[in-house]
Amino acid sequence: MDERDGRREAETDGMSRRPVPHRRVGRRRVLLWIGISTAAVAAAGGEWARRSLASEAHPGAFGATPSEGPGGASAGHTHAAPTPVDPSPSPVDLTGRRWSDPAGWGGAVPGPKGAVRIADRVLLDADATVGSLLVEPGGSLVFAPERSLTLSSAGGVEVRGTLALAPAEGAVHTLRFPSVDERTFRGGGMTMVEGDTGLWVTGTGYLRLDGAAKTAWARAATALKAGDTELSLAEPPTGWQSGDELAVTPTGPPSEDEFSTRYDLCTIRRVDGRTVVLSAPLAHAHPRVSAGGGVAVGAEVLNLTRSVRVEGTPRGRAHVHLTSSRRADVRHAALRWLGPRRAGKETWNGAPVTEPVLGRYGLHFHMLGDTSRGTVVEGVVVRDCGSHAFVPHASHGITFRSCISHDTWEDAYWWDGPPDTRTPQAPSDDITYESCVASRTVYEPAPRGYRLTGFALGAGTGGTARDCVAVGVQGATGASGYEWPETSEGVWTFERCLAHNNLQNGIFVWLNARHHHTLERFVAYHNGGWGVEHGAYLNDFDYNGGVLYGNGAGGVAVHALGREKGTVFDGLLIDAAGQSDYAVATAKHQLAGGTVTISRSRMTGYRKAGVAFRATPDGQPDDIAVLDCSFGGNEVWLDPQSPRPARIVLRKAGERQAVQLEPGPGKAEWNAVAAPATVDSPPRAVSVPAIRLADAAAPTRRLPV
Numbered sequence: 001m002d003e004r005d006g007r008r009e010a011e012t013d014g015m016s017r018r019p020v021p022h023r024r025v026g027r028r029r030v031l032l033w034i035g036i037s038t039a040a041v042a043a044a045g046g047e048w049a050r051r052s053l054a055s056e057a058h059p060g061a062f063g064a065t066p067s068e069g070p071g072g073a074s075a076g077h078t079h080a081a082p083t084p085v086d087p088s089p090s091p092v093d094l095t096g097r098r099w100s101d102p103a104g105w106g107g108a109v110p111g112p113k114g115a116v117r118i119a120d121r122v123l124l125d126a127d128a129t130v131g132s133l134l135v136e137p138g139g140s141l142v143f144a145p146e147r148s149l150t151l152s153s154a155g156g157v158e159v160r161g162t163l164a165l166a167p168a169e170g171a172v173h174t175l176r177f178p179s180v181d182e183r184t185f186r187g188g189g190m191t192m193v194e195g196d197t198g199l200w201v202t203g204t205g206y207l208r209l210d211g212a213a214k215t216a217w218a219r220a221a222t223a224l225k226a227g228d229t230e231l232s233l234a235e236p237p238t239g240w241q242s243g244d245e246l247a248v249t250p251t252g253p254p255s256e257d258e259f260s261t262r263y264d265l266c267t268i269r270r271v272d273g274r275t276v277v278l279s280a281p282l283a284h285a286h287p288r289v290s291a292g293g294g295v296a297v298g299a300e301v302l303n304l305t306r307s308v309r310v311e312g313t314p315r316g317r318a319h320v321h322l323t324s325s326r327r328a329d330v331r332h333a334a335l336r337w338l339g340p341r342r343a344g345k346e347t348w349n350g351a352p353v354t355e356p357v358l359g360r361y362g363l364h365f366h367m368l369g370d371t372s373r374g375t376v377v378e379g380v381v382v383r384d385c386g387s388h389a390f391v392p393h394a395s396h397g398i399t400f401r402s403c404i405s406h407d408t409w410e411d412a413y414w415w416d417g418p419p420d421t422r423t424p425q426a427p428s429d430d431i432t433y434e435s436c437v438a439s440r441t442v443y444e445p446a447p448r449g450y451r452l453t454g455f456a457l458g459a460g461t462g463g464t465a466r467d468c469v470a471v472g473v474q475g476a477t478g479a480s481g482y483e484w485p486e487t488s489e490g491v492w493t494f495e496r497c498l499a500h501n502n503l504q505n506g507i508f509v510w511l512n513a514r515h516h517h518t519l520e521r522f523v524a525y526h527n528g529g530w531g532v533e534h535g536a537y538l539n540d541f542d543y544n545g546g547v548l549y550g551n552g553a554g555g556v557a558v559h560a561l562g563r564e565k566g567t568v569f570d571g572l573l574i575d576a577a578g579q580s581d582y583a584v585a586t587a588k589h590q591l592a593g594g595t596v597t598i599s600r601s602r603m604t605g606y607r608k609a610g611v612a613f614r615a616t617p618d619g620q621p622d623d624i625a626v627l628d629c630s631f632g633g634n635e636v637w638l639d640p641q642s643p644r645p646a647r648i649v650l651r652k653a654g655e656r657q658a659v660q661l662e663p664g665p666g667k668a669e670w671n672a673v674a675a676p677a678t679v680d681s682p683p684r685a686v687s688v689p690a691i692r693l694a695d696a697a698a699p700t701r702r703l704p705v
Contacts, residue, residue, distance in 0.1 A: 081369025081394075082325035085204055092142055092164050092208070092705065096121025099128060112154065118161070124149055135161040137204060148172045154179040156197050159205035159324075165308045165333075166210040166703075173211075174309040175199065180316030182340040187358040190323060190367070196360060198319035198338070199310060205324040208703070209380075211308035211332035214239025216379050216402040216697035217437055217469075220298030221274065224248065224286040231276040231301060234695035240276065244268045244305040247406055249439060249471045250501040251286045251299045254528045254552035254579060260472055260503040262286075263440060276301070289500075291525050291549035293573040293689035297498075300469055302404050302439060304381050306334035313337055317386045319360040325371055329703055330363065332379040338362045339387030339409065348445040356387035356410055364388075365395035373397030373430070378700040383407055388414045389438075392428050396460075399432040402697035405439065405454070411483075412438040414456040418487050425488035427460035433468050435698035438481065440472040449475030451508065453483035454499075463492040467694050473502040478533070480508035481524070484517070486536065494519045498693060504529040506551065509560070513539035516565060521691045522546040528553075531574070534567065535559030538593040541567045545689040550577035554606070556584045561623055562594025569598045571687035576605040582612040582637075589620040592646065597625045600653075600687040604632030609669075613648060614639045621646040628653050628684045638663050638672045649677050653686045 097104040099122055110116045112129045119136040125144045132155030135141050140162035143149050148171045157163070157175065165173035177197055184195035192200045201207045215237040222232050231248070250262040262284040269277045286299035310333060312318035317340045322328055339362050344355035362382035365372055372395040381404045382389035389405035392398045393415040405412035413433060418425045438454025452475030455465060470481025481499030489511055499506030499522075506524030509532075517539070523546060524531035531548030534541065534556065540563050548555035555574035560567065574583040583603035603610035610631040613622050622645040626636065630653040638648070640663060651658035659674035666673030 081367060082323065082371050084371040085326050092145065092166050093121055093140060094123055094142060094144070096123045096140060096142065099124045100126040115155075124151060128152070131155055133157045135159045135163055135205070137161050140164070143167065143173045146171060150174040150176055152176045152178050156192060156200060158192050158200040158202060159207055160203040162206045162208070164208040164210075166208060167212070167307050169212060172307045172309065174311070177312045177316070177318035180312045180318050180340070182316060182342055182357070185340050185342060185357040185360060187360055189359065196319070196357075198321060198360065201322045201324045201328060203324060204326050206326045207322065207324070207328040207330065209308045209310070209330045209333040210703050211306045212239055213332055213379060213700050213702050214303060214306075216404055216435070216700070217300050217302045218696035219300055220248070220286065220288070222298060223288040224282055224299060226283060226285050227281045229278050229281045231278065233274045233276060233301065234298065236274045237271065237276075237303070237696070238699070240268060240271045240303055242268055242270055244303055246276075247302040247304055247439065248282065248286055249300045249302070250284070251289055251526065252501070253526050253550055253577070259526065260474065260501050260528060261440070263472065289525050289549070291523065291547050292575055293547040294691045295523050295525075295547045295549070295693060297693055300437065300439075300471065302406060302437060304334065304383055304404070304406060306332050306379070306381055308333040309336065311336040311338070314384070317341070319364065320362065321360070321364050321366060323366050323368065327372065327375050330377045330380055331700065331702065334381045334383065335362050335385070336383050337385070338382065339385040339389075341386040341409070348448070354444055361387050361391045362389040362405075362408065364391045364393065365398060366393055368395035370396050375399070376401060378402060380404075381406065385409065388412065391415050392431050394426050394428055396429040396431075399434065400436050401432075401434045402700050403436045405437065405441070407440045407442070409442050409444060411453050411456045412441045413454065415458055417458070417485065421487055423487065425459040425485070427490065428458065429460040430462035431460060432464040433466070434464070435467045435694065437469045437471070438473065439469075440474075442474045446474055447476050449479055451475070451478040451480070451483060451485070451510070453480050453508065454502075455482045456488070457482060457484050457492050457494070458488040458490050460490040463490050465492055465497055466495045467698065468497045470497075470499045470506075471501050473504070475504060477504070478508050478510065479504035480506065480533070481527070482507045484509040484511045486510045489513055489515065491515050491517065494522070496521045496523075496691065496693060498523045499527060500525045502527045505533045506530070506548070507532045507534075509534045509539070509541065510536045511539055512537050513541070513563065516540045516542070518542045518544065519546070520544050521689065523691060523693065524551060525549040527551045530557045531555045533557045533559070537561075537591045538563040539567065540565045543569045543572065545571045545687065545691070546573075547689050547691060548572060548574045550575065550579045552579055554580040554582045554585055555603070557587050558584065558596055558624070559587045559589065561589055561592065561596060561620070564594065566594040567596045570600055571689060572601040573689050574601060574603045576607070578605055578607070580606060581608040582606050583610045585612040585614050586622050586624065587614065588616045589622065592620045593623065595623045595625055595647070597627060598629060599627045600684055601629045602686055602688065603629060606633065609634045609637035611636045612639070613637070613642055613645065615642045617641050617643060619643065623647050625649040625679070627651045627658070627679065627681070628686065630686050634669045636661065636670050636672065638670065640671060649679060650674075651679060651683065656683055
């Protein structure tokens with residue numbers, strides 16, 4: 001196993017086999033619960049009694065048998081997905097009794113230590129603090145739309161009925177977990193786990209988070225300078241307001257210090273059409289990048305503020321976990337300080353290293369199968385998260401549109417990987433990432449962040465990633481904006497996605513693929529490594545019409561040879577912009593395979609050669625055809641330490657005769673001897689890309705009232 005796989009070994013959502021304790025519930029307490037439909041009668045320590053009672057009323061809802069893991073799931077996740085119920089959005093019912101009315105609570109409104117149980121309709125009309133909350137089937141808790149309200153819960157909030165936060169214009173609704181102790185988390189499980197504080201949507205529960213619609217992100221129309229107090233955007237933003245917090249992404253070249261971390265966090269003073277006036281000047285420059293091929297873009301300006309908020313605290317991160325058979329509606333919400341971590345067994349430089357709690361992520365759709373089909377997550381921000389941001393784990397048919405992950409640990413868009421490199425990943429089918437952003441993705445400790453990625457494009461069929469952005473991903477060897485992970489093959493539609501200012505690569509492929517994969521119009525600029533690092537051993541990929549500009553190591557690194565049809569890089573514009581020695585370079589081939597073709601591409605801006613053949617002496621021989629490409633200098637270079645190639649063929653643009661290259665002194669700048677060669681395909685003209693990247697996130701909308 002490659003050492004870079006080490007962190008993946010532990011990242012499956014495994015489960016402990018500790019039995020959940022059972023507490024007997026006395027007859028008097030049962031009668032008390034039956035006597036009132038909603039109660040706030042227990043201190044914070046009495047939450048488990050409430051859950052035990054609920055288990056008696058709804059067998060299997062809470063707890064576990066001794067043969068199960070925490071939360072009631074058997075080890076190995078072999079349970080069946082829930083049976084879906086009516087998928088249409090539930091109307092916001094404002095007819096319930098008011099939270100502030102003591103009569104509805106038997107004489108006293110719940111307090112900070114109350115274990116609150118709701119079985120009827122309740123309208124939250126005032127700020128409230130509770131010890132915990134359970135919304136029973138048939139019950140509902142709806143935040144009054146016209147008011148700005150905060151509900152704080154020391155313990156978990158479980159929704160088996162309805163929870164709705166849908167503020168009117170100008171109002172803000174917040175669900176807060178202010179007292180999370182991350183040391184109590186156990187992780188895993190299919191149902192609510194005691195001590196794993198967060199928002200749980202279970203059974204037939206319905207969650208509606210539906211804030212004011214706004215443009216999730218827009219690009220700057222001009223270069224931004226340090227000291228600027230105004231931003232001119234390429235499109236006028238919708239819904240941006242005074243006080244909104246923005247993140248301006250880095251865009252500088254990898255030759256500059258801190259090129260991948262030069263973010264500006266700033267606040268809006270006012271908005272006038274496309275002009276955004278800031279409350280303080282920018283600390284960093286954010287140049288506009290003209291990469292060619294139609295690509296001329298400014299920094300992404302991410303709006304991180306939403307009028308619906310679910311949050312823990314910087315010292316106590318909560319989570320959102322959905323296993324309900326009813327489709328959730330999650331739109332225009334900001335999920336902050338989620339994804340708990342705990343002390344691991346390792347240390348780094350003498351300090352303990354934390355690790356994520358399995359199954360406790362920012363927004364986690366957990367093993368819903370086809371039940372989740374048709375779910376749309378729009379305009380959602382997950383920020384300052386200690387673990388994965390968006391997780392559709394074994395849950396099919398979910399669309400993530402104009403979502404933002406910012407400043408999160410672990411792979412941002414992800415689902416549970418295989419337990420080891422010999423076991424295939426469980427699939428999530430028909431997942432769509434449209435106009436989504438993975439921004440500043442980090443790992444602890446940073447030097448161990450092997451293959452950290454913004455988007456893990458995992459196993460399944462029907463996946464789509466379109467018009468997405470990966471920026472500021474940190475990590476070590478193999479880290480990237482987008483990853484096709486080992487043993488996690490999924491066939492994705494991949495179009496017009498952008499990776500820039502990531503510490504390592506734009507794309508990292510480490511896949512021995514059984515299927516043919518096509519990537520259209522990919523753009524990578526100012527990454528610290530390669531625009532595309534392509535492995536592992538044998539696979540068939542087509543990269544069509546992309547632009548790779550100013551990446552620190554070069555445009556393309558080729559580890560893998562073809563499996564059946566071969567991998568093709570066609571119609572690329574690779575401009576090293578003076579940042580690297582080569583536009584394309586081969587690396588060590590582990591297995592002999594089919595031809596890799598680089599065709600109809602333009603290579604320029606490099607320091608030494610367009611294509612370098614640099615396989616190590618103990619590798620398998622190169623089998624590369626470079627056809628109908630134009631060069632801005634020396635065309636090729638053969639490493640004298642490389643094994644004799646199986647075949648290297650070069651036919652430059654505008655020439656009819658191809659040549660086969662062998663190491664030798666025939667042409668000094670090539671370090672190669674050239675002999676006439678035959679190529680099956682006729683000469684073709686260089687194809688210049690024509691890519692139009694979106695200037696702003698895809699529009700989103702609220703649900704009907």
